[in-house]
Amino acid sequence: MVYDAIVVGLGAVGSAALYQLSKQTSHVLGIDRFKPPHPFGSTHSDSRITRQAIGEGAYFVPLALRSYEIWRELEQRTNQQLLTITGGLFVGKEHSRIQTHNKPGWLTTTIEAAKQFGIAHQLLDVPTLRKRFPQFQFLDGDLGYYEENAGFLRPEQCLSAQLTQAHQNGAIIHPYEQMLSFEQTGPEIRVQTDEAVYQTRKLILTTGPWITESLRTTPYRELLKVYRQVQYWFDIQGDYPTYTPDRMPVFILSDRDLYGFPAIGGADGGIKIATEQYSEITTPNDVVRTVSQAEIEQMYEQYVAPNFVGVGPECVKSTVCLYTMTPNGDFIIDQHPDYANVLLTSACSGHGFKHSAAVGQILAELALQGKTNFDIQAFRLQSFSGLIN
Ligand SMILES: Cc1cc2nc3c(=O)[nH]c(=O)nc-3n(C[C@H](O)[C@H](O)[C@H](O)COP(=O)(O)OP(=O)(O)OC[C@H]3O[C@@H](n4cnc5c(N)ncnc54)[C@H](O)[C@@H]3O)c2cc1C
Structure with a gap:
């Protein structure tokens, strides 16, 4: 049998791609x-x-908007809540050039994108911020951008919902199977896994x-x-009620390198707060997956204590996760440089989840129709060619 498409990797993007493919073909x-x-x-x-x-670029807005529609469609099909609207509070200094996800001027771009696309928002000065959001410590000179329809997604449930729907549409799913290699054989691609060989x-x-x-050996490998x-x-x-999703929004304090969520795990679940680091490179095989007490203490002293009110030093949970970054914070969605029938995706750069449902649609369209109406020019490998040796 020859498949119409094989998706290798069923995380946020792969599960979305499989779901979108399965609407068009069961092969x-x-x-x-x-x-x-x-x-x-x-x-x-x-x-x-x-x-x-x-704020990473107004050209991402159509992806975010389409993804909102797909999450709501999935909620209806699976009868579960995937997207919770809490409002989003994004704070920085006006005209700051500090980078977020490798993008300078993130808050300014956010405000401009909101105006361009008519996205409901409010700009808040410091007295208003202090009155409305007593959970935070604001600094003189802060500017608040409040987006009414921002919120949070539940990543594990979004992924599972798409795989369940794909399966119901006839897609075949093989967990615990690793792709080892692929090669072009005539018009098709031969995929070798640790279990079998497939043609697609x-x-x-x-x-x-x-x-x-x-x-493999392409120079693009060095980009990521x-x-x-x-x-x-x-x-x-x-x-506690002050920190629940109906009173506290999701937030990004861009100049302070901080983001987080209201309390969504009950009174004892704590609130999730995180920063980002771009100094130590790792791999999924080598990464240290435990979090040390020293890291927790440093996080509290450097980031939590100075920026929040009513958040204690006890860390009730921690997890390690991986960012795959391109040099400019954009995504890669393109044909493999060496294989015309292989599509390659890196849609992370620290901000990819919200767009993943639409990226799945783009991949399905590229695979089955050979084209998409979304503008993906910024995500072509060619746009990075000046950055490789
Ligand atoms: C800490 C953290 C916070 C984030 N916060 C946000 C946020 O608030 N908002 C937002 O929009 N985005 C956020 N992101 C980004 C977002 O989570 C990612 O963009 C997204 O999850 C990337 O999904 P993926 O499908 O590319 O990768 P993954 O989910 O890692 O999926 C890749 C899959 O490929 C499989 N695989 C790999 N190699 C093989 C092989 N050879 N054979 C078979 N299978 C294979 C793996 O097992 C894995 O399941 C965050 C990311 C992190 C790490």
């Missing part, structure tokens, strides 16, 4: 080296921020932080860097 196979959702890649740990005015018209690689394995990131849940010492 699709998805394989993953683990059983998704799992905690070894980039798609785990309860929550992901979603927002519509995208199109191969879609959505292997997240493992993607460099598939870029994997970073260990830690997420922490600190205990709530203040009045």
Whole structure:
């Protein structure tokens, strides 16, 4: 049998691609080296921020908006809540050039994108911020951008919902199967795994932080860097209802390198607060997956204590997760440089989850129709060609 498409890697992007493919054909196979959702890649740990005015570039906005529609469609089909609107509070200094996800001027771009796309928002000065959001410590000169329809997604449930739907549509799913290699054989691609050999018209690689394995010897391999990131849940010492999703929004304090969520795990679940680091490169095989007490203490002293009110030093939970970064924070969605029938994706750069449902649609369209109406020019490998040797 020859598949219409095989998707390798069923994380956020691969599960979305398989779901979208399965709406058009049942001759699709998805394989993953683990059983998704799992905690070894980039798609785990309860929550992901979603927002519509995208400070990483206004050209991401159509992806975010289409993804909102797909999450709602999935909620209807599976009768579960995937997207919770809490509002989003994004704070920085006006005209700051500090980078977020490798993008300078993130807050300014966010505000401009909101105006361009008519996304409901409010700009808040410091007295208003202090009155409305007593959970935070604001600094003189802060500017607040509040987006009404921002909120959080549940990554594990989003992934599972898409795999369940794909399966119901006839897609075949093989967990615990690892792709070892692929090669062009005539018009088809031959995929070798640790279990079997398959033939397919199109191969879609959505292997997240493992993607460099598939870029083999191409110079593009050097573009992508994997970073260990830690997420922490600190205990709530203040009045618990103040920190619940109906009172506290998701937040990004861009100049202070901080983001997080309201308390979504009950009074004892803490609130998730995280920063980002881009100094130590790792791989999914080598990364240290435990979080030390010293890391927790440093996180509390440097980031939590100075920026929040009523959040205690006890860390009730922590997880390690992986960012796969391109040099400019954009994604890669393109044909493999050496194989016309292989699509290659790296849609992370620390902000990919919110767009993943639409990226899945783009990949399905590229695989089955050979084109998409989404503008993906910025995500072509060619746009990075000036950055490789
Ligand atoms: C700490 C953290 C916080 C984040 N916060 C946000 C946020 O708030 N908002 C947001 O929008 N985004 C956020 N992101 C980014 C978002 O989570 C990622 O963009 C997204 O999860 C990437 O998914 P993926 O499918 O590319 O990778 P993954 O989910 O890692 O999936 C890759 C899959 O490929 C499989 N695989 C790899 N190699 C093979 C092989 N050879 N054979 C078979 N299977 C293979 C793996 O097992 C894995 O399941 C965050 C990421 C992290 C790490």
